Amino acid sequence: MCSKRKTCHGGPSQQEQGSPAIANEVFVIDEEVSHLTRLKSEPSERTRACLHAGKSHISTFKLLSSRESNRSGFGRFSSADCSYALRKHLPVRGPWCVDSMDCAAYISQFSSDGSLLIAGFRGGRIRFYNADKKWKIHKDINCKSLRWTVSDIALSPDQQYLAYSSLTPTVHIVNVQNALKQSHANITDIHEGLNFSAADDESSFGIFSIKFSKDGHELVVGNSNESICIYDLGANKVTERIHAHVADVNAVTFADESSDVLYSGSDDSLCKVWDRRCHKSAKPVGVLAGHLDGVTFIDSRGDGHYFISNCKDQTIKLWDIRKLSSATKDCTPKAYEWDYRWMTYPSEARFLKHSYDQSLATFRGHSVLRTLIRCYFSPMHSTGQRYIYTGSSDQCVYIYDVATGNVVETLKWHESIVRDCSWHPHLPTLVSSSWDGYLVRWEATEDDDDPTTLNKGKQKMCPEGYTFTL
Template sequence: MRWKRKIHHGGSSQQQQIGPTLPDELCAIDEDVSHLSRIKSEPSQRTRASIYAGQKRPISTFKLLSGRESNCSGMGRFSSADCSYALRKHLPVKGPWCVDDMDSEAYISQFSADGSLLIGGFRGSHIRVYNSEKNWKVHKDITCKRLRWTVSDIALSPDQRFLAYSSLSPTVHIVNVQNAVRESHANITEIHEGLEFSDDDDGFPFGIFSVKFSKDGRELVVGNNNESICIYDLGANKVTERINAHVADVNVVTFADETSDVLYSGSDDSLCKVWDRRCHKKEKPVGVLTGHLDGITFIDSRGDGHYFISNCKDQTIKLWDLRKMSSTTKDCTPKAYEWDYRWMTYPSEARYLKHPYDQSLATFRGHSVLRTLIRCYFSPMHSTGQRYIYTGSSDQCVYLYDVATGKVVEKLRWHGSIIRDCSWHPYLPTLVSSSWDGYLVRWEATEDDRDPSMLKTGKQRMHPEGYTMSFVL
């Protein structure tokens, strides 16, 4: 079935409200977040003072290890900043190596919170859970129930016992990934419990694009193409909140921090909105962030309750600060061109347009967002101090941006088709990318040229057998 996306933009405006920016415009990073990114990925002041007193010089790994032996940090070990500084110089850019090779497009690749599991979602009805600590062996092979087209999103519960998966239907299914059954066929070898998110007032069977567990594991929140956010109470077994959040598809919803009180949402109406569940007027956002010129495809929170990033069909990633949000939507229609990202290239005349009311801290350009809801993330705190932003791209590369400078520091090239998702191990210098060529591959910080399992250039394919153009998500 072909689904048509609705595009709405509120208010009338003149095209001249949107000003062009120069192609060579530098990414102007807000000084606060730039400073925070640097101090979280630089050696601690005590370590630096002990090794190079009063000098701003690069510190080698050997010097760091020597400093640890002499207890420069005063803690008998590396500080978190020392760890980030040592590991951020060893980025996962070598390889790749094959994790899996399927005959359908890979839409999702996500590590668990502790990095022990990797979850891959594929078009059709297939999800695989891999044990990253046991040579990437398949821990659980899941054949899904009642999917429409593909697995649109997955979420692992905080205790890593249950996996929730969604598709272009109003039902989310939950399966136990920690029991003894390896081959999980829905309602044959295992029960895949279905959670219904629609109600009698819905005019059509909507599709779910985004699903997340709350931090306590008691609730699920989804974003859908019914322009709403729904929150499901797993204990009460029902939808307890339904927010008419946007005027177009809600492509992504996520929690701001560990409390699960604040939500971020992104929509095809080009807006990012902030929702506080503690407020009495839950139908109203506590803030709106304006600056994108097209539909939001993904949002990732920095986890500190202040900063998050969004990926967009206007071919940019933007960095936001909640302390700079507005209470209302600006009366402006930013879209001064017509195109369909599912099959057209991005208009060249729109590539450097700037929203007249842009509230973002920084804009990152270089990657491509076409044909599917491509995702972006902050790099891990433990190994990089969240110094980088990384994203998939429709030009078959993974991009790594430096938060502090805005520059592209690495491009990982091997895949033969669109990279919709990628995931950086929370503790190790390992990154996994998933592509429409059917491959899940991993990138490492080191490589052995004699390793016969490393994938060679020229071995990739454009798409797996059975690829179809009837719908893209």
């Protein structure tokens, strides 16, 4: 799966551990991924030629006029033209309240079609909101057998079933399309438990990350037992158990719709790639080194080549799995000893660089402290995946330009950590979930008449009682 393409920067083909070095803080990105990003999010050459625009800025008015007069000869916008027009209207206005709880909001995710928003809260609550009907609650779930909080959620591809996890070896499955609005675990509704522990497990473990396969037949999890487990829902058992890392596996996801390739990220600082078609699936097909601390989240671009990872070294990195190392035995030592759950990141370590960094680009500005903060590519439909966005422990949502590395927008309103956020797959709407208990939405346009508008002074601090973080 390796490629011999020349890149702007990166490590050698064989990973060797070296001491971190001070980086010259100049943003660098691989030429190929920068070119592909621009192709998907900027006007096509044909459009530019018919408008005689060259490399200059093209207004939305000119684009619309060109389409109406059919100057391009297509009679319509190309997908890149659409993305270019739509990405100028970022969801940065507001916020407006979706929900306010007396406990921390850990997770907020849109369904694949954008019709539903799912949010998970500390204390065992999951709520579904109907995004097409003024965010009314579609289903209110009281979870079963949670430890501390809902650690992750996954909606099946047909949107029929929800899987949720906690800091236990059990994932629960609940039907979210039945007629019941209130779903109390095993009282008004069945929450089937799937046990991921092995017979020889000496102690309990927690699950940090869960994903459905694209056909909905399997669940994959990453856990504190340093392993990746795959559960066959038809056979009702764990069919694959991979000792993947030498520390907690905080993130796991599928590379694309085939569900053959997996990405994982761990507190050992490494990202690994797994190909289930290989007979020796217990070994990764390669390793990606470059982070200097624990990986908190991974999001795939969905093309089987690129993904991003968020990390406790206060960076997001962009990766190409065609630039893999074969070495797996070592992990990167921390540049400094510190505990992200209660300490600030050492200022001396902020611009250190791994000696054999294999990443294509590094994005800095946000903060990753106290919890497993998540990052994502922006939607293909409305932005051509031009942006990367992330929650942050400094109470903001950051939006980065993939091609330039610049922070293009910072959404500020919350008064506590923003652990998760989700961009609507088709509309210019973004929802952020914070430890202040608020679930809020950001839009591209103002609506002063909306009674759910939130102003300064309505914020509330992080709910009291935090003695444990995830």
